[in-house]
Each structure stands twice: as C-alpha cells, then as structure tokens.
Amino acid sequence: MKKVCLCILICLSGLVEAGGLVQNATVVSVENTKNLDVDSFVVNVSGGTGICANSLVFFPAAATGSHQEIYRRAFSIALTALSTGMKVDIHSFSDDTCDNATWLKVKK
Numbered sequence: 001m002k003k004v005c006l007c008i009l010i011c012l013s014g015l016v017e018a019g020g021l022v023q024n025a026t027v028v029s030v031e032n033t034k035n036l037d038v039d040s041f042v043v044n045v046s047g048g049t050g051i052c053a054n055s056l057v058f059f060p061a062a063a064t065g066s067h068q069e070i071y072r073r074a075f076s077i078a079l080t081a082l083s084t085g086m087k088v089d090i091h092s093f094s095d096d097t098c099d100n101a102t103w104l105k106v107k108k
Contacts (some may be wrong), residue, residue, distance in 0.1 A: 021057060021090045021101055022050040027081040032056050041106075043078050045088065052098040057090050063100045074104045081106045 025048025036041040039061040046054055059078075064070045081088045081104075091103040 014091075019096060020050055021022070021052040021092055021093045021096070021098060022048045023089045024048045024087045024088070025050075025053060026085065027078060027088055030075075030078045031080050032041065037099075038062075041075050041078065043088075043090070046092070048087075050090075051096060052101075055098055057101045058099045059101045059104075063092070063094055063102045070102065074102070075084070077104045077106050 018094045022045055025045035027043055028046045029044040031042040031044075034042055041059050043059065044055075045052065045057060046055075057076055059071065061068060061071045064074075074089045078088075080086070084106075086106045086108055089105040089107070090101050091105075092100045094100045
C-alpha cells in the first residue's frame with residue numbers, strides 16, 4: 001500500500017510543476033509576431049531558471065482559446081517588463097514547451 005501511495009504522489013508531483021517555463025528572467029526584447037501565419041508574439045528572456053531560460057518564448061493567441069483578453073494583457077505585461085527591467089515568470093497551461101506560453105507575471 002505504501003508503494004502504491006508513493007507512486008501516485010510521484011506521478012502527481014509532475015503535474016504540479018507542469019507548465020512553469022521560466023522564473024525570474026529579464027525580458028530583453030519583444031516581437032509582434034512569430035511569423036505571418038500565426039497571431040502571436042515572442043518574448044526573448046535572459047537569465048532566470050526553467051526550461052525556457054535564456055531563450056525565445058512564444059505566446060500564440062490560440063493558446064488562450066476564447067479568452068483573447070488574457071493574450072492582450074500578456075503582451076502589455078511583456079512590454080512593461082521590457083521597459084522597466086522588472087523580472088518575469090512565464091507559464092503555459094497547455095504544455096512544457098517554449099511555444100505555447102499563456103501566462104506572464106512581472107515582479108520586482
């Protein structure tokens with residue numbers, strides 16, 4: 001019984017961490033699109049920790065589904081972080097790749 005409970009906890013612990021792409025990174029550039037075929041924007045981050053540290057993070061509009069206001073706020077927050085130099089955390093609700101980010105937090 002203890003082994004079964006341990007296995008379940010180990011499996012569920014991965015779900016808790018799923019989607020955390022980068023933490024405590026600095027935005028060094030923001031692009032208005034990934035390419036002409038996709039409504040998206042791109043954030044280039046420097047530093048931080050996580051699978052998308054020191055890389056490009058893509059925010060496709062489709063990742064937020066019908067909640068396009070979330071997409072527009074993320075773009076605004078990315079520009080704020082770029083302008084102020086504040087740190088960001090970036091998350092994806094769909095997977096653990098740098099191609100489907102949906103959530104962005106700016107912080108001191």
